[in-house]
Amino acid sequence: MNINRARLRFFLICFYTILCLIVVRLGYLQLFKHNFFLQKSTSQLKKIIKLYPNRGNVYDHKNKPLALTTTSYSAYTMPSQIKDKLEFTKKVTSVINSSQKDILKRINTRSPFVWIKRKLNSTSYQKLLDLNLEGLDFIKEEKRVYPHNNLAADILGFVGIDNQGLGGLEYKYDSLLKGSSGKIILEGDPRGCRLITGSKKTLPPNDGKNIITTIDEYIQYIAQKYLKEGVEKNQAEAGHVIVMNPGTGDILAMADYPFFNANQWSKYPVHTRKNSCVVDVFEPGSVFKVFTLAAALEENLFSYDQKIKVPEKLKIGRHTINEAHARKDGESGIYSVSQIIEKSLNVGSSLLAGQLGKEKFYEYIKSFGFGKQTGIELPGESSGLLRHPDKWAKIDLSMISFGQGVACTPLQIATAVSAIANKGLLVKPRIIKYFTQETDQTMKSIPKKTVRRVIDKETALKVTEVMTNVVKQGTAVAASLPGYNVAGKTGTAQKAKKNGRGYEHGKYMPSFVGFFPSYKPEVLILVVLDSPKKNYYASLSACPVFKKIALATADYLNIAPDYY
């Protein structure tokens, strides 16, 4: 045969060498680099699907819902799938409340995913669904709903678009309400489908915990209703109400006018959305006199019916203390200690504080909880402004004795007065009763906590008696309730300027704090109005609000009257 065997042999050797090289290469890939490629394979197969937990609900103390979550649908689009963007935009904007320009701008992008509108309401969702638009799709999302709109909005707070807590309890307990997300780990192909032969592992999400607050839905409603009425009637800038149970420190209602709708929180200014009852401070004014009285009685410097001479004016250094009301002609200058409080005499309380001295008076104020956060379960609480006595000017002792030159939150006042109502025991206010698991099992309760004894029981009873007289025959007759002994005290503070230097001219903060029945108190109500244009005296503005809330609350809570 005419073939070249040498060339054939040469070629065959080449060929088998190539086969050997292939085997070597296979050995390198499969044996030497096996782990590297196995790991690559596993990691590209692994697909994680996130499972979102349900956000916990917030209830009032009777398990009535205050904040809930519902499912809603969010519309999105993948712009590359839209055939006619103009037509798409026209159809979409016929349903949702957005300008065509805005939508067009959003879908004219190279981004693969664009939100059209998140958390649609059910009617818009249905309408968009009916359009049957190509490229428009929906994702089920959880939406926070506040069924009562502005009810207790300051306490509850609000959430952002991704259900992240941004205010109030929603913010403070965000991680608890949120729960933790779970995931499904499975093997998938590049198109995102699960492999038939692949493994699957599910880690279920932990749903958020529910919060049971101490709020009573009805009392909250009552408080908000009459606060609004009072503010509008007196043309005030703002108003605050706290209703609490003095024995337990449970907050039954807390309102801060102007209100806001937590479902549409972004439409309200920032200062409206904050909870002024715990965040903002004001000078309490004459309300503070009860603490001066309590301290003086506790120290046995005076007995409450002791008569002392109270001059019309008191000169301390360069300053002069004046009474709010000019004394009537012929009125004698002799008053009992009780009458000083009943008539709310600034000079009188200055005398009481003068006998106490700076240090002791300061210790009592501190003991009542001023200058320190109450520790309520709400975010952003202020500790108020209480300077150390070393920094007090000469006049300050007198000023503070009637509540000027000291600043506190409405909640601090309510808490301190509740110590008097509570026979001298200061309790920590609380707004959360307990947390429950998704199974409604109690997970953790917030205990009632007695902080300390501030004054003796006898002293507390004497102060209560004086406060009862204030309502019976003193400055707060307008706050008296038929059938009940009411203990209370008015205050009409001058409004401090924002920069802290002096007071705003003609602006007052009338307030009233009271509890009833005086000797076995069940409810304590604090009303503060901010700069009313009419009736800046508390007896005419704050007292009627108190009276309305108190009457409705007494009725609702079935509080037994003291007399018939």
Added chain:
Amino acid sequence: MENNKGRNIPALLQHIFFRQKIDYSCFYVMIILITIGIIMILSTSSNVGFTNFSDSYFFIKKHTFFLLLGIIFFIAGVAIPHEHYKKIALPGIIFSIVLLTLTLIPGIGIKAGGARRWLNLGLVRIQPVEIAKFFIILFLSTSIVNKGKSISNFKNGLLPILVLLFIPLLLILQQPDFGNSVLIMSVSWILLFTGKANIYHMFSLSSAALISITISIMLNPYQLDRIIGFLSPWEDPLGKNYHIIQSFIAVGSGGIFGLGLGQSKLKFFYLPLQYSDFIFSIICEEGGFILALFVISLYGYLLYKGTKIACQSESEFSFYLGFGLTLLLVLQAVVNIGAVIGFFPITGIPLPFISFGGTSLITSIYYIGVLLNISKKTKKLRADAKQ
């Protein structure tokens, strides 16, 4: 064949397969490879079949159909005395040129994936290049034998062969089918090389081939991409080089023993054409190094056996035909395997007997039939010689 006249068909079959001594080793190799192929196609194509055609058995059904057709061709290959093919060498190459030209005509030629490689024959599609390959080998074998010693003369010997060879080659490049062009060039080169062509002529031919390859690459930028990707696969693992990287992952994650039959992960749309071009990657993944080595050994053995049969044949023509067909099969396997492990650029050459594929499967089976026929003659001749 003259002896067979007047016999009935069973007797004829008996005569073909049993009475005459045939070297069956290539046949057994083919059966093992086809079996592996069936298993792998079942494993790899069911998900694609289900996704694209709502039928998990879509591909295996078609494959079975081609296998059945293949049996007919196999019997024809064994039965027809290969010496007869000499007569159709010239018409065959003209027929190939016609078929290849038809692919360029819209309507008859089918364009898929940017290439015109298929002819639509109503029920089936055929790939003319697979048919052309056989005729080119046949033409070369005949020409080398006819030219005899004059093949070392360029003008009268080599040139006319090359001219007729280049027409179908250009048409194949035109499709474009880079892989098959290189394959045909390589086989032709080796045949001419062993056929005592002048060694300087062969090197000039190599230069010419290099030039035509360069031109082809310049005309089709996607081939350039593939070659660059082949040289540095880790540069763009999610883009251009995604497929070769996925192939590495499949091969590498198999390890020694593999993940087990049917357990491949990469067959779920990570690898493209996992039932044809990349079937060897899945063999490596499911069967591991062991199975891969076994498959490679089978092709190695096929080369050994095929060459032996060719060498022992009685005529030069039989040698070139047998050796050429063996080369065609084994070289395809080497190019395919070499591509999925990163030795060569990915060219779309199927793995003979294993890959899903109509024309390629049938022609491959046919080649084995022809090889068996060549071995038959050999044994008969030896028996005569002994007597």
